[in-house]
Amino acid sequence: MQFELKAPGLKRRLNKDGTIRLYWVARADLAKAGYEPETIPLRYDINNEEQHPLITAACLRYQAEMLEWSSGRKRELNRFDGTLLSLSRKYQTxxxxxxxxxxxxxxxxxxxxxxxIEKAFGKRALAALKIGDFYRWYDEARKPKTPGGPERVRKAHGIIAMLRRLVAYGVMAELTGCARLKAILDEARFQQPSRRRVRLEIHHLQSFIPKAIEMGRLSLALGTAIQFETTMRQRDVIGEWSPLDPGEAETGIVMNRRRWVNGLTWADISDRLEIRKETTKTGAIVAHDLNYCPLVLQLLDKVPPERRVGPLIIDEKAGRPYAEDAYGREWRIVARAAGVPDHVWNMDARAGGVSEADEAGADTDSIRAQTGHTQSSTTERYKRGGNIEKSRKVSELRIAYRNAKNGA
Known part of the structure; x- marks a missing residue:
């Protein structure tokens, strides 16, 4: 049966099973001129007369938006048109x-x-997406960058995680189609990247520190020693560059409209060599006594008195805190020269300190307090490599229990 509706842009396509699919299609001349989306699926049944008003209303709305665009008025940056691209832009604005x-x-x-996401599948209409699309996108994103290389599971999982956040926002904003997609993604399961198991160990530092000093990079030696001995995060030691708000004055240490913040300064170290600092991630206050950090003490002694002002970790070549990514890049140069394997990163210093503390017999709650973690479960994730001493203790107790049970 053919129905004639006053629905501009309505197109019908016949499925193999004889059912009819409905679409709204933009005018060819406007689509050629750049109007998007060119096609929007309509999830209605043309054979159900009760749905005819819904079909007509949808087509009239899409047609009006297209004509508004063609009149020369710019669409608002956060206008939602049912596509993944418009959802992403609205989420950001x-x-x-x-x-x-x-x-x-x-x-x-x-x-x-x-x-x-916007570049790869931004033009896709939310109403047309199904679970197969998400699995296909995940599988494509996880493919190795080069033939024979490692799968990029972390990248693929990051894309899915972002899609979950997008549709969750869409539900809160009451955007059409988002509730259905959120229900799909809530039930879907994707392989997660494995937890990092590598840690920086004391023997790495014993090679790295003298090599850094030899290469004129005392700052890298000191920063890494503090990270390892206090288990502080890298950014809490070396700082970060926060963008200035429009019109904000360039006070403090500023580079390219970004101000250096959150790093250790010499003023953070008391006369008794104690540090108390609010962490950037959780806002927890951590306290460290550097008198119990021998690696740090021997390096502090190498800093001349006139230099002990301002940021603690200074790029020797630039005369200011390390620019974004420069600390890690320069660290790798020294690490290679010192024989530290490439799979060991500077960021692994925190896990190395936590793991050493665990193996030394420190209880989890004490380690949690030192790191500034709000939950013990987070501290547990930083323990890498297992604790052989605890395993031996358990085995000893089990053997003693067997012997007692058997009357030995």
Whole structure:
């Protein structure tokens, strides 16, 4: 049966089973001029007369948006048109979006992932997406960058995690199609990247520190020693570059409209060589007595008195705190010269300190307090490599129990 509806742009396509699929299709001349989306699936039944008003209303709305665009008026940046691209843009620009409440560095990382999503499948209409699309996107993203290389599970899982956040926001913003996709993704399971098991160990430091001093990089030796002995995060030691707000004065240490913040300064070290600092990630206060950090003490003694002002860790070549990514890049140069394997990163110093403390017999709650973790479960994830002493203790207790049970 053929129905004639006053629904501009409505197109019908016949499935193999004889059912009819409905689409709204933009005018060819406007699509050629750049209007998007060119096609929007309509999930209605043309044979159900009760759905005819819904079909007509949808087509009239899409047609009106297209004509508004063609009249020369720019569409609002956060206009939602039912595509994944418009959902992403609205997520990034809506003042009520969780994106606006993230820290600046989290927003920068998320924007990178969102750009990948927008470029790869931004034109897809939410109403047309199914579980197979998500699995296909995941499988494509996890493929090795080069033939024979490692699978990029972390990248693929990051894309899915971002898609979950997008549709969850869409549900909160009451955007059409998001509740259905959230229900799908809530039930879907994707392989997660394995937890990192590598740690920086004391023998790495014993090679790295003298090599760094030899290469004129006392700053790298001192920064790494503090990370390892106090288990402080890298950014809490060396700082980070926070973007200035529009119109904000360039006070403090500023480079390219970014201000250096959150790193250790010489003022943070008391006369008794104690540090108390609020961590950047959780806001917890950590306290460290450097008198019990021999690696750090021997390096502090190498810093001349006139240099003991301002940021603690200074790029010797630039005369200021390390620029973004420069600390890790320069660290790797020294690490290679010192024979530290490439799979061991500077970021593994924190896990190395936690693991050493665990193997030395420190209880988890004490380690948690030193690291500034809010939960013990987080501390447990930093214990890498297992604790052979605890395993031996358990085995000894089991043997004693067997002997007692058997009357030996």
């Amino acid at each position: 809506d003042p009520a979006s969780p994106f606006q409440r993230c820290k600046w560095n989290t927003r920068e990382k998320d924007t990178y992932t969102l750009a990948i």
